[in-house]
Amino acid sequence: MRAGEALVAADENEHTALGAELLARAIDAAVRERGVARVALSGGTTPGATYRKLATMALPFDRIAWYWVDERAGAPDSPRSNFHAARADLGLDRPGAKSAGVFRMEAEDPDLSAAAARYEAHLRRAFGVASAVAFDAMTLGVGDDGHTASLFPGTGAAAIDDRLVAAIEAQPGRGLEARVTLTAPVLREARLVVVLARGDKKRGPLAAAWADGPDDEVPARVLRGAKGKVVWVLDRAASPSG
Incomplete structure (x- = not known):
């Protein structure tokens, strides 16, 4: 059974606009209610257009704190860095860019478990030790x-529930670098999750994600x-329902 609702865009422009509008509304609501909006960003090519659109909108950027869902092992200026891509798309690397903080995962550390522990400690300080870590x-x-964040199938990563942030070992046979990732309990706590997917290659994985099973x-x-x-923002090619 699918979590949440699905919005199917007619084209890439509408897909971009839908994603940006959902995020903008959540940011505005969080700032009104709690004074700050905490946003966790995923990488990849799909969300880039949404981030660039969001950067042009009239938002209280000085009240937005930016975090990351996951990160590949490597330097923050690497072309494969999720931080590097999202920071550029949102304009956070421009002189004078305003924010309530930009908090990347330090995945260049050879000890990824230590990097994960530091990020978890920061989250607990930011959200309050006794509070749920619920991103806005x-x-x-x-x-x-079928993976999301850096929770890959057949690894047991989806079942990690004793940590907020985990180090994920490299899987050379599958061409995957080591990663640092938020765990499933944090994904489930978010006040709004926007899942962005486009293209016919996503239809099968989405159908599987919406089906029952382990x-x-x-x-x-x-x-x-x-x-x-949870809102799944898709285009027609990606939508399992056509």
Whole structure:
């Protein structure tokens, strides 16, 4: 059973606009209610257009704190860095850019478990040790293998529930670098999750994510337990319902 609702865009422009509008509304609501909006960003090519659109909108950028859902092991200026891409798309690397903080995962550390522990400690300080780590908005994608964040199938990563942030070992046989990632409990706590997907290659993985079955088989299924709102923003090619 699918978590949340699906919005199917007619074209790429509408897909971009839908994603940006959902995030903008969540940001505005969070700032009104709590004084700050905490947003967790995913990488990949799909969300870039949405981030660039968001950067042009009239938002209280000095009240937005930016975090990351996951990161590949490597330097923050690497072309493969999720931080590097999202920071550029949002204009956070421009002189004078305003924000309430930009908090990247330090995935250049050879000890990724230590990097994960530091990020978790920061989250607990930022949200309050006794509070749930509930991001106001979060972007996610779905990989061709059904992964989301850096929770990959067949690894047990989707079942990690004793940490907020985990180090994920490299899988050379699958061409995957080591990663640092938020865990499923954090994904489920977000007040709004916007899942962005486009193209016919995503139709099968999305259908699998919406079907019943073990989370470890298709980790995007972890969103079925989401406590907040989940919106799948798709184009017609990606939509399992056509």
